[in-house]
Amino acid sequence: MTEPVPDIHQALRGVLDPETGRDLIAMGLIYETRFETGTAHVRMTTTTRGCPLTEMLRLGVEAALLAVPGIAAAEVTLTWEPLWTPDRMEPLPM
Amino acid sequence: MPGKHLSRWTLAWFGSALLFLLAACGLALLGAAGPQDWSRGAGLAVVHLFTLGWLCHVMLGALIQFVPVLAARPLALPMLALPALIAASAGTVDLALGFLFLDGHDALRPLFLIAPFATGLGFTLVALMVAATLLTHATLRLAEVRLVLLALFALAGLWLSGTLMVLTLSGTAMVLDLAVTRPLHILLGVGGWLSLAAFGVSYKLFAMFLLAPEKISRLRDAIFLTAMLGVTILLTALLLLLTERSTAWAMGVTLGLIPVIALLYLSEITRIWQSRRRAAPEGNMLWSRVALAFLGLAVLLALPGWFIGGVWAEAAIFLALVGWLSTLTLAQMVKIVSFLTWIQIFAPRIGRRPVPLVQKLSNAQAVAFCLALWSAGAVTGCVALLLASSAGFRLAVALLTLAALGLVRELIAIRHLSHLAAQERPATLPHLILPLTQPLQPVEFRS
Numbered sequence: 001m002t003e004p005v006p007d008i009h010q011a012l013r014g015v016l017d018p019e020t021g022r023d024l025i026a027m028g029l030i031y032e033t034r035f036e037t038g039t040a041h042v043r044m045t046t047t048t049r050g051c052p053l054t055e056m057l058r059l060g061v062e063a064a065l066l067a068v069p070g071i072a073a074a075e076v077t078l079t080w081e082p083l084w085t086p087d088r089m090e091p092l093p094m
Numbered sequence: 095m096p097g098k099h100l101s102r103w104t105l106a107w108f109g110s111a112l113l114f115l116l117a118a119c120g121l122a123l124l125g126a127a128g129p130q131d132w133s134r135g136a137g138l139a140v141v142h143l144f145t146l147g148w149l150c151h152v153m154l155g156a157l158i159q160f161v162p163v164l165a166a167r168p169l170a171l172p173m174l175a176l177p178a179l180i181a182a183s184a185g186t187v188d189l190a191l192g193f194l195f196l197d198g199h200d201a202l203r204p205l206f207l208i209a210p211f212a213t214g215l216g217f218t219l220v221a222l223m224v225a226a227t228l229l230t231h232a233t234l235r236l237a238e239v240r241l242v243l244l245a246l247f248a249l250a251g252l253w254l255s256g257t258l259m260v261l262t263l264s265g266t267a268m269v270l271d272l273a274v275t276r277p278l279h280i281l282l283g284v285g286g287w288l289s290l291a292a293f294g295v296s297y298k299l300f301a302m303f304l305l306a307p308e309k310i311s312r313l314r315d316a317i318f319l320t321a322m323l324g325v326t327i328l329l330t331a332l333l334l335l336l337t338e339r340s341t342a343w344a345m346g347v348t349l350g351l352i353p354v355i356a357l358l359y360l361s362e363i364t365r366i367w368q369s370r371r372r373a374a375p376e377g378n379m380l381w382s383r384v385a386l387a388f389l390g391l392a393v394l395l396a397l398p399g400w401f402i403g404g405v406w407a408e409a410a411i412f413l414a415l416v417g418w419l420s421t422l423t424l425a426q427m428v429k430i431v432s433f434l435t436w437i438q439i440f441a442p443r444i445g446r447r448p449v450p451l452v453q454k455l456s457n458a459q460a461v462a463f464c465l466a467l468w469s470a471g472a473v474t475g476c477v478a479l480l481l482a483s484s485a486g487f488r489l490a491v492a493l494l495t496l497a498a499l500g501l502v503r504e505l506i507a508i509r510h511l512s513h514l515a516a517q518e519r520p521a522t523l524p525h526l527i528l529p530l531t532q533p534l535q536p537v538e539f540r541s
Contacts, residue, residue, distance in 0.1 A: 015445045018436055018452045020305070020372070048302055050163035052100050052437060053444075060444025067446075086305045086371035 006070040028088025038072035102529035103175040107155020109527035114147025119495040135196030170226035182216025210257035237314035241294035248286025304370035381425035388417025417472035468497035
């Protein structure tokens, strides 16, 4: 029987931006997610390149992924290509 | 490495700046300064405790924290932050005490002469850190980075003009016409160094806090070019003063440029505000709007200040220092201290445990009350200066002192995490102003 694919998105929804209180997906900071042979791959950015939180957010995402049953390893890479813009944010719920 | 973009001594710079602010307010409350009384030693001591001690310290501390964000690279030469703080603080105390030499305290003359060297050392060390961080091919194309670097040139001119005035006032050397040098010194300090640095930093900060798109802007380039012209003219005029040539033309041209620069800056900030994605801006941004209104008012008052002088000039300078620069700084300081404290304590918990929002670390209502009190003090002081009312000015200083005390209390509460529930606070609180520890390890929390 095949193991179910872990829900990476749900894990990322639990990581909040401390300024806005919105999760990283809603903020448009997650560019790509993949799951291959037990490893979760995430490509993410920050709202500004020099953000002092950059590395801590990356480590936080890694920790959140590793807490998900079925994920044995996490590879989180930071990129600023393309640069984040507010247009990437999900609309606020009405 | 986590936390590599943090400057460890920012809170020490802020703490030192706030002590100087309280000292300036306290002495003014005791009557050391008042309308049309700015040439006495005690009055000049208060002015420099405010400008050099409060505003310069807070700007230097903010710059070494913020240039890594502007340049997207770690702060260069971080080991210079503490020696720079010690030198700048010692220089400020020396200068304030040294000014009392003008009131007949001859024994203080040596302090007066040492002060420029100590402040010069502090400024140079910070300038080295800032320039070494910002000077890259990639960052120099950003107008906000060039504005900060231009502000450092104005700081050099401010220091040089101040040093020449100290030498003249102390009777050591260089007999300058102080009536000509003083406006040049003020323009380099208020318009050049402090305002241009505030412009450069605010573009990035405002866009970040408002979630507004960061666009390459022609307006920003126009501000830089106009400001560069103004600073170049002021520095040229300073050199001409040394050869005893007339500099009236330079003052006239620069004062003509100031409304243009202010208008361009306010136009761009309006654009950033209008393009924001943050539906409900926080208090730091709402009160920054009040600071921007003070900037506009100060520029309007500068025109009669130039042509008529006297109380109009006093009111314009007061509004620029107390209304524009201080309101902006105090509003953003609450946010910056909250953010740094949050990073220090809660960043290691991201993705592992629930974390509070940054804004939960402060009491928005208390901060708004204090900033309203500060703004009321700025307006009252401006009116009192226009009316040459000593009693009105004393009332204004009382309002400013109460506001400053309230904000200091709130900043201490933020550092002590007093607004959070007990279970959200770590077992060990961070130090009030000593170095921000690099948040490498998760902090122990009460269960």
